[in-house]
Amino acid sequence: MTASPQRPPAAVLLLPLLLLSCLNRGLSIPDPRLREALIRLEDSMQAGGKMELTDAEKRLDAQLFKMKQEEMARADFPPAMHFFKARDLIRASPIFSVLQKMPKGGALHLHDLSIVDVEWVVKNVTYRPHCYMCFTDNRSIRFVFSSQWPKPQPGCSPWALLENLRAKTKNATDLDISMMNNLTLFTDQDPEAVYPSQDVIWDRFEQTFKALWGLVTYAPVFREYFHRALSQFYMDNVMYLEVRALLPELYELDGSTHDKTFTMKSYQDVTEQFTAKYPDFFGVRFILSVHRGINMSVMTEVVEEAMKMQKAFPHIVAGFDMVGREDSGRPLWYFREALSLPQERGINLPFFFHAGETDLEGTDVDQNLLDALLFNTSRIGHGFALLRHPVAKDLSRKSNVAVEVCPISNQVMMLVKDLRNHPAAVLMLENHPLVISSDDPAAFGAFGLSFDFYEAFVGFGGLKSGLGSLKQLAMNSIRYSSLSPQEQEKALALWNTKWNKFVSEMIF
Template structure:
């Protein structure tokens, strides 16, 4: 079974793949989920690869890396040609998500993926994160799948393992997310599951969100019956809605920012259209509903080309609460948060941005998190110690 696992890691980027359930030739009672493009016959690429594979072959390594970059990220030397429209960029963006899902939900890979993600974020001086997780379930090579509770236990255990090795790391929490292309009944079922998981794992489940392109997916109002479930059964479920990730104006899409506030969202993801709705802008500021600002994502998906024209500049000048998010950094060819912080500081903050701007943005990440007030205070204490050391070391 190591063969199949290694195969995914080496060749996934070369072409469109789809899983096929086949009998394992080594064990007739076992089924394997493998790529439908390859065979293990002497004519198959998989066979040829493992007959001739040399670990130290630099050419193979380089080809593999370039293939992965080409097929599993949006990175390109000429974005204007590769993605001439928002439709083209989004089509590529969502296809990559679909392709990656089968890779990272293989149970052993999933565990390594979570730990490696924490390592990369910690290396970028990130002390705490809130991660949106989808509906895909982890699977084994024999075709069995694990339920949601299994995945949550993995997140919890690996986070605790990571904290034991990195005592200044505060932790992570998860936001259940479903794609807005689903039907109302499916979203309602997902909301019910999120409620149940939050009851069982209140320490790691932060809330619920709808993800996917707003221009083509269902609006928050479209899913109102599903999203009303927590209040109907008199229970709590925090919302962290993607809302206003669009340059449309006067449609149900940009009005998502209003509906998000009607459902008492804790934060607004992207909020690109928020400035078009003065009432929603004022209401979110008064309530302390922060906008999750994702500058690189907004550029890649063609909402804005010059960040000096990003509507968040208006929000920053008005003192609206803002936190910086990297959205999907791996798909954009970046890591961590530093790149997005730089873009916000230089492009959106303008000439008036200074060291205090960076300090405020970093502190906002804790202030507007889903952590309890007590844990926020503890996190801010740790962060301030690190900040003071950073300033002292660079003065």
């Protein structure tokens, strides 16, 4: 764990007690000056509350405040609505327009197979030659590229060559829309009716990844897919990514496969090409991941592989994590022997554990937050349950372990309905270490990071959070990244240049 943040001066800690002492001297009406002092003290404690703004930033802050007042007065307030219903309202929001232009720093919680819009996938990838599709028994789809007719797949209809299928279909657009619907959770229907429970939506969620797998893991597509991902985040003014990567074995048209080193090298090559073309994009690091449903022996092999991969690619491998539904997967403590291997061998393999992405209080899985901290996790993925664990909350603050908050993901996956009630709203008011990210934006019908920043800024923050909060959150994404201290300073300098330009252009 990193060093604890510096404690606030004793005078700051004593001020509330002194003020309350004055208030309790029998005055019939409390002194308004003391009231204002308490309000200022509380405001200073939130994310960005101590941020000193320039004159230009203060003018932009005032503009954002007026926009927020208008937004919060609306009957159809987007953070109070399901994102699928609110998406178009958010897109039309003047605040969203500002946030799209704002340099947001880094996105530190992303998954490799859900970071590119599905429309691009369908209209570009599935129109390639030799692309086959079948329909599964559970009303999903699968794809494969092959130079010969693919072998039958259990639980799937006979393979159909998409070229032929489109030629026979009266309306190819309908077919494309049907495929898109299988690659994302987004729906124009009532989402609460379509997804009545967490079990239903998680099953559907996992089906989208299985449907994407055969498309994205085709070696020629893989590189284009990842390049498209970098482009989308770059266009959304995100300058750095940390991606949870399953490192699939990529395949060729003849069915031959490449090992995971080839996959890692492909990531590295595309990143280098992209940063060469866009030098103000700072790069990508990867958190090697595995599904948490595996057993102990497989986990031991995976951790061994992660250590080897980190040694082979030290500049781009950030560490290790487990992915998949926390409630149905094995808890961290089950894997304690495998997870202890790096430390036993004197190898620094940082962990970035998903933990607390649950509302099942008191279960074995609910202890993942404490266990993640015991294993010195560098950050906490989601941490939705953190407020129910005061010890873990205190430890994460004192150890400066940031929570990766993904607002839209938590709402869509049915942990919270109204984002004003998200636990991170409290964490923001306390300036708890946290960053905002988008998890699986393509699966949710979103892109980049701006939608999640909107939900955090407008939903979590209310009228109290201003430009200082946005600035703090953007800087947090660099300070709590896996970059070295020297790289962080370089990234912050680059971000600051972008920020100053943004502020000057936004003032009207």
